[in-house]
Amino acid sequence: MFMKKKLSTILKDTLDLCFREGYLKQTPIPEFVIEVPHNPDHGHFATNLAMTLAAEQKNSPRKIAEIIIQHLMDHDHFILKAEIGGAGFINFFVAREQWHSLLTQVAELGDDYGRNSLGKGEKIMVEFVSANPTGPLHLGHGRGAALGDTLCRILSFCGYDARREFYINDAGLQIKLLGKSIYSRWRQFSDPSYPFPEDGYRGDYIEELALEIAQKQDLENLSVDEAIDLLSELGKDKMLKELKEDLADFRVNFDLWYKETDLYSSGKIDQTIKLIKKRGLLFEEGGALWIKTTPFGDDKDRVLRKKDGEFTYFASDISYHLDKWERGFKKVINIWGADHHGYVNRVQAALMAEGIPQGWLEVLLIQLVKLWEGGTEVKMSKRSGRYVALKELVDDVGVDAVRFVLLSKDHNSPLDFDIDLVKRKDSENPVYYVQYAHARICSIFRKTAEANMNLPEDPGPCLEKLVLDEEIALIRKMSEFPSLIEEIASTSEPHRLTYYLIELAGSFHRYYNKHRVISNDRALSQARLCLSLGVKTLIKNGLNLLGLSAPEIM
């Protein structure tokens, strides 16, 4: 299935033979790569094997390459031609029939092409977004949502039992602040001079919440404290409901919404403290309770319970992660904003203190999204109420466009999101370029009926009509998909899939403009239909993994 793997096997067999027969000195086999050359003259695949052998062999790379080529162990006639290039690259041209049979595989596997069992059914959790239920989601959350969701889609495709989880910080002071903010707005309806909390949430949604809740609740007869408590609770519930809806509209559905308050009510926090104590890592100082994390790579010890008796977020976070561990996840990925990076080390240190292996928790930090509108930067801040809500943007330009832009950059890179560009000039968004290729192919298939044409029952025989370089190049591109998916799953870099799809779509668009799929030559038409179907399958698979639609008409 993997062309590169096949080639790699041939090369290893060849080296074994050369060592055995004495064509080459018996030396360790170095790490070598098989790559797809940019230049078509350099074949379908190229390897630096001879160059990496040169030092040990004490021979020139080109000479070694020549020996390898002379003794290639290629019983299946996989390789049509092998040449020496540059400083000692070996360039391989794969026999045409091999490409044809790969295309047959794509047709047979369909939506399952590229699926693998890398994960062996292991439970893996991705925790992401986890925004406080005190305000609407903004674009930064959207970036995390798109990344986490796509990662889960890809992990599932790779045989993992991947779960999406949202951790709700519903226990702390910020919920209280939400209640206070709503309360002030409510009071301000009748008394505009009523003071607003200094750090309160200032967005318009607070007034809406106040209005909405006041209609159903009799706030007048409650004390201030009672009213604030009630508003905290109801405000939180409404915000949470909104978060769920907005995320569902963004095609992100969580398997579990985990409440921080549950950690308290179930006694998990107390258990965690006891556990830390049992390990001798608990100590008291200045009236506060501390955990000793410095032996595990943290740069200072941390407070678990403040001297005012309240637990810190750190305490509940440790407890939460221990719970993840107890639930049997083999690996956990957290997606956090880059502004939390100082937190990574201490959580990992705390987990190591509990004997959880290093690397079990992987934290992906997403760099901030900078928003541009009208040529100037829009500063986002929930507290000040100045932000552009994810929902607003999705309603304007659609899920596909927003997700694609957010997914097309490495999460380590800051992202500039130009609203004008994505809003007004739809067609400039590369997502349409990819989707258009899909729609175009669908259009071709709609035409087959009136041309009295159909896909062959057995594509085998007609495929030999596929002889053009562009056709082979398209199939080669398809052959890269399975290994790309594996790499994305192990590196958590889904942005590479967006680039792959742009390239694949581009190759097809160019081919389409140059050659006709449906022609008078029936066998040729059928062969090209098979090719088109393969491209369509891959684009659809790829878009699906990114959580994007694959429209049949555009």
Added chain:
RNA sequence: GCGCCUGUAGCUCAGCCGGAUAGAGCAGCGGACUUCUAAUCCGCAGGCCGCAGGUUCGAAUCCUGCCAGGCGCACCA
């Protein structure tokens, strides 16, 4: 001061576990619709890969130092 991330075309970004001539989109200029969808295609132009050293057959990629930008270094959330 310490730590993490980033620096590649006018702009936004790929490429970064070392490989052959550094790519794409947008913006600019010039072309292609009587033929399967022009949301497409073709061509032109555009580059001290932040700077300086080092490692080696070979560096945008690895190492060190510097410069610039972002973000962190709480008994805040």
